[in-house]
Amino acid sequence: MSVSDLAIVAALVFGWGALSARLERFDVTAPITFVLAGLLLTHGPLAVLAIAPSPELIKELAEFTLALVLFSDASRVGLHELRADSGLYVRLLAVALPLTIGLGTVLALGLAGTSIWLALLVGAALAPTDAALGAGMMADPVVPARIRRLINVESGLNDGIATPFVSVALAGAASGGQAAAHGPAAAVAELAVGVLVGVAVGLLVSTARRRGWVAEGFAGSAVLGLAVCAYASAVAAHGNGFIAAFVGGLAFGTAGGRRGEPLVPFVEETGALVSLLVWLTFGAVVVVPAIEALTWPMVLYAILSLTVVRMVPVAVTLVGSRLDWRTITLVAWFGPRGLASVVFALLALEELGEHTAGRAVAVITITVVLSVVAHGATAEPLAARYARSLAPPADGDGDGAAQLPDVPDRRLIRRTANHG
Numbered sequence: 053m054s055v056s057d058l059a060i061v062a063a064l065v066f067g068w069g070a071l072s073a074r075l076e077r078f079d080v081t082a083p084i085t086f087v088l089a090g091l092l093l094t095h096g097p098l099a100v101l102a103i104a105p106s107p108e109l110i111k112e113l114a115e116f117t118l119a120l121v122l123f124s125d126a127s128r129v130g131l132h133e134l135r136a137d138s139g140l141y142v143r144l145l146a147v148a149l150p151l152t153i154g155l156g157t158v159l160a161l162g163l164a165g166t167s168i169w170l171a172l173l174v175g176a177a178l179a180p181t182d183a184a185l186g187a188g189m190m191a192d193p194v195v196p197a198r199i200r201r202l203i204n205v206e207s208g209l210n211d212g213i214a215t216p217f218v219s220v221a222l223a224g225a226a227s228g229g230q231a232a233a234h235g236p237a238a239a240v241a242e243l244a245v246g247v248l249v250g251v252a253v254g255l256l257v258s259t260a261r262r263r264g265w266v267a268e269g270f271a272g273s274a275v276l277g278l279a280v281c282a283y284a285s286a287v288a289a290h291g292n293g294f295i296a297a298f299v300g301g302l303a304f305g306t307a308g309g310r311r312g313e314p315l316v317p318f319v320e321e322t323g324a325l326v327s328l329l330v331w332l333t334f335g336a337v338v339v340v341p342a343i344e345a346l347t348w349p350m351v352l353y354a355i356l357s358l359t360v361v362r363m364v365p366v367a368v369t370l371v372g373s374r375l376d377w378r379t380i381t382l383v384a385w386f387g388p389r390g391l392a393s394v395v396f397a398l399l400a401l402e403e404l405g406e407h408t409a410g411r412a413v414a415v416i417t418i419t420v421v422l423s424v425v426a427h428g429a430t431a432e433p434l435a436a437r438y439a440r441s442l443a444p445p446a447d448g449d450g451d452g453a454a455q456l457p458d459v460p461d462r463r464l465i466r467r468t469a470n471h472g
Contacts, residue, residue, distance in 0.1 A: 057103050064089055065328055081428035083185055083331045083390070087421065090335025105333050111398035114330045116280070118211065118391045119297040120323030121184060123279035125208050126301025127316045134302075137202060143369045144206045144383075145213060151365035152179045153217055159356060160415065163349040169224035170412040173400055176217035177416050178357050182390025183207040184327070185424060188431030189386060194439035199379060203386055211392040212295030216242055218396050222403050245291025250299025253282040255307050276319050278304065294392070327391065331424075334394055342417035345410065354419040358426060362387040382438050388427035389420045 068075075068085055075085065093101040105113075134141065156175030160166060166174065183190050183204050190200050216238070279297060286296030305316075363384035370380045397416040400409040 054102060057101055060093070060101055061103075061329070061332065064332070065325070068328070081185070081187065081424075081431075082328060083424045084428050086328050086331035087335035087339065087424055090332040090337075091339050094336040095340055101336065103333070103336060105337060107337070107398045107401040110330070110333045110337060111395060111402060113326065113333070114391055114395045114398065115283070115293070117323055117326045117330050118395060119283035119293060120276075120279050120319055120326065121391065122208050122211065122294055122297040123282065123301035123304075124316055124320040124323055125183070125204055126298045127305035127319075134205065137198065140202055140370070140373055140375075141205060141209075143373060144202075144366065145209055148365040148369040149179055149210050149213060151369070152361055153214065155365060156357060156361045159353060159361060160412075163353045163356075166412050166415075167225065169221050170409070173218060173221035173225065173396070173409075174353075174412050174415050175361075176214050176221060177393050177396035177400075178361075178389050178419055179217075180211040180214045180389070180392035181207040181362075181387040182392060183386075183388070185388030185390045185427045186386045186431040188428075189435035190431075192432065192435045192439070195435050196442075199382065203383060208298045208301075209295070212243065212246060212292045212298060214392070214396075215292055215294060218399070222400060225400075225404055225408060242290065242292040243295055245289050246286045246293065246295030247299050249286040249289060249291055250282050250296040250301075251303050253278060253285060253296070253300050253303075255303050273318070275304070275316065276322055279319055330391065330394065334420075338394075338397070338413075338417050339421060341406075341410070342414040342421075345414040346418065350415050350418050353415055354422045357419050358387075358389070358423055378438060378441055382434065385434070386427065386431070389416075389423040393420050 064086070068082060072082070090101075092098045094103065153172075153175045156178055157168075157171045158175075160171035160174040161168060181203075186203070189195060190204060192200075219238075219242075279300065282300030283293040283297045287293040363381075366384040366387070367380055370383065373380075375383075393416055397413045397420075401413055403409075
């Protein structure tokens with residue numbers, strides 16, 4: 053990257069920060085803005101950026117960002133809060149997620165024209181959700197905190213749970229169908245290592261700060277290092293780094309309590325800033341090849357992936373959960389595809405190459421781009437409509453929003469909605 057490229061990228065970040073409030077009135081989110089900027093500024097008559105990062109570099113940047121987002125989200129949610137709705141989390145993660153992967157795989161096999169292993173790659177890569185793309189809803193205080201927390205925790209854990217399925221798919225595609233080394237036992241071992249590393253690392257800074265070992269001026273930096281350490285340590289130990297980052301955040305939030313809350317925004321802001329670069333490079337490098345390979349079956353798959361493949365398993369799973377149909381519809385729709393899907397697509401490019409993985413990566417890319425636009429544009433309007441449809445609770449506290457801390461807003465991604 054040249055100095056002029058750096059100046060342009062810095063100007064884009066500044067421009068978004070300066071104009072974001074006005075753009076949000078038109079439901080223009082940061083992912084929409086930066087994907088479009090990356091596309092327009094590197095292709096066509098407006099091509100002034102000469103950046104050409106490798107898929108490996110983008111993947112590492114996206115992994116780093118995802119780890120920070122997972123850690124910061126989890127650090128805002130204490131274990132005692134998860135216990136109240138543990139049944140809903142089990143339904144979404146243990147039942148709806150595998151159903152979504154299975155349905156997405158079958159559909160990819162029929163529409164995308166890929167092998168069974170690449171179809172599994174598409175189904176698994178597009179199953180995880182990214183609450184940041186619906187940040188207009190996630191930051192809207194008129195939506196009950198319980199519902200926003202449900203979506204937030206689901207998106208935090210499903211990335212790591214889907215990772216073993218992606219690993220099996222990549223191993224099968226690379227070895228011509230022999231994926232025994234990445235079977236169920238290996239997947240469970242990865243998850244277990246991720247949990248153990250996350251718990252161990254997550255308690256470190258909380259313990260040190262409680263005992264007065266940490267200078268306040270460096271506490272935020274220490275937590276940032278903690279988030280990266282949780283992810284990297286788990287990967288180095290052949291565990292699941294995303295699960296480690298999320299569990300590490302849970303451990304930090306639970307052990308640190310209210311004293312640890314002021315340290316989390318430093319991690320959030322760093323993750324939000326780096327995510328802008330991920331979306332910019334995604335638009336610059338990945339989108340055009342996907343558009344060039346675009347076919348109508350791919351478009352149809354992307355539409356079905358965001359609707360039927362996601363919404364039907366979630367709706368079926370939540371039947372009988374005492375959530376009304378409006379809430380079930382909201383939870384089912386707000387399953388945006390974002391950073392995790394980008395990471396998995398770039399991982400496929402790195403391990404399998406363009407020739408083998410190109411079609412599957414194109415399907416994933418088209419779905420993510422469609423999700424960026426659709427979920428970004430509908431987040432606030434649908435959240436407002438849903439809030440209006442709710443009858444005021446008789447005791448003024450229907451979902452416990454007053455007692456439970458709010459879910460985090462992602463700074464630089466979308467400003468917390470101000471509803472007075």
